[in-house]
Amino acid sequence: MSQDVCKIVDCTIRDGGLVNNWDFSVDFVRDLYRNLNAAGVEYMEIGYKNSPKLLKGADSGPWRFLDEKFLKEVIPQKLETKLSALVDIGRVDENDILPREESLLDLIRVACYIKDVDKGLELVRKFNSMGYETSLNIMALSHVLEHELTEAFRDIANSPVDVVYVVDSYGSMDNKDIGYLTEKFRSLLPNKLIGIHMHNNMQLAFSNTLVGVSKGAAFLDASVYGMGRAAGNCPTELLVSYLKNTRYELRPVLDVIQNHMLAIREKWEWGYIIPYMVSGVLNEHPRVAMALRDSDARDEFVEFYDKLTSPETTLQSAKGD
């Protein structure tokens, strides 16, 4: 039986930080790193490498604005699992990035919308020249017209980026969509690896990731217990259980869930929650649903649905309501 040769990028700290404002203890992050390493997970995304000078967030945990000195205290001894960080266009100060040989990071991932692919590739070139592995994560693909994508691919193909991601930001895509996009990415970018980053609004994050695998995707984003913004991500525990690769072990991931994630989930919410399901079905950003969950009307699903599907709501939104 052939082994699956893909690599898992665990995003618990980075994407999960969007849920709890990066309020993870150093002990937890250390324990997660140890356990992901024991589970055979290839990469751990330990946070954002955005600049606190370019972004409000003084009250955020340290994983939002990773600092190399701090990182070396957290992870005094690198194990086999590589470390990754995400940056956003316009929010990263390139002077914050050390050359790779002085850094704990191995992979820097650049997230951008389709209109900013040129800016994304500029950063990719910079980080690549400093010795890092790089990826380009094109967000909100469900809102991108195909000719825009085809145009962007010309520049991407000629760039030094290692991995290009299919990102289902709104959790609105199904197996057919992901199969189609993964094949398209592979055929138009034959010299790049393809990554998959799914959201679980319609309980499709895991199965969509498996479709990506079957179409040749090589980098699979996941997070432990699915922790991630709104409906969350593909659960790491399902990937390590399912993929045919002798390096993966479920037990250490269960350890993290039992000893940490259950308590974190008591305090913070993510996952299959009806307003997120509705925004996924409607192919919309989850921000309106997140605002609902933060309000007294958190369980007023019918009213929420009526609002999102009424033409008048769109008019009011356009007026800034």
Added chain:
Amino acid sequence: MSQDVCKIVDCTIRDGGLVNNWDFSVDFVRDLYRNLNAAGVEYMEIGYKNSPKLLKGADSGPWRFLDEKFLKEVIPQKLETKLSALVDIGRVDENDILPREESLLDLIRVACYIKDVDKGLELVRKFNSMGYETSLNIMALSHVLEHELTEAFRDIANSPVDVVYVVDSYGSMDNKDIGYLTEKFRSLLPNKLIGIHMHNNMQLAFSNTLVGVSKGAAFLDASVYGMGRAAGNCPTELLVSYLKNTRYELRPVLDVIQNHMLAIREKWEWGYIIPYMVSGVLNEHPRVAMALRDSDARDEFVEFYDKLTSPETTLQSAKGD
């Protein structure tokens, strides 16, 4: 765009009753029926039609041992949504079943293991002769060898049964398994409709059901908010959102979730819970995981995993431990 022509069988009361011992109020069941009808759901499985004489369960709610007189009080006025009941081999007293013209039920479904297909078909013939639509739900398919299935199909093809179900009792099957089985069922039973009944242990119930649809399955089991034994079922709200059929409406299902299911879920648990995930991954009946969740060790996931994957546990189980 072509419409999906399948029919949804909502099993909230029947399969959900396995969670709460059928403790549903008459008002709730009435409200569910009204809303499923408004949502365009074609069938509502309102319980089991097993006999209290053949099965312990004096403390169960009335939906476990459906009585026609009681049913007529609950649903004084049939709407478009048809009613269905499930029976188990050896637990149904045929004398309890009225001729269809005197009954509120339209469809009687017979659940059996592969070794009891002949007994299942005997019941099917009986109910068919009384005027009912019938289905045969072969459970635990992931433990059935293919030649057993092929042999059983000869008898099934020659029986009057309308629908034959692919049942993933242990929530252990993936998209490829369901695609394969649905195609096999269709090719060997060309004169029967094929049904799909999935469990959500690996968050694959919805996506597996969609694979069934793409392979021509016509009857889709689901339950509101996924309520069903252990990891639960394919959520009805996802099917009515997703399927391309103008009769389906999401709003009435959201109404049921908001006004009933949230409170029921507070009191009773089902869904993506780690011990159920583990039993799905290991292709085992969830009963050991259900016992764990009923014990003080409910969150001891690592110990549970060690037990289930240790060879000694199997020996102890064999000795009746």
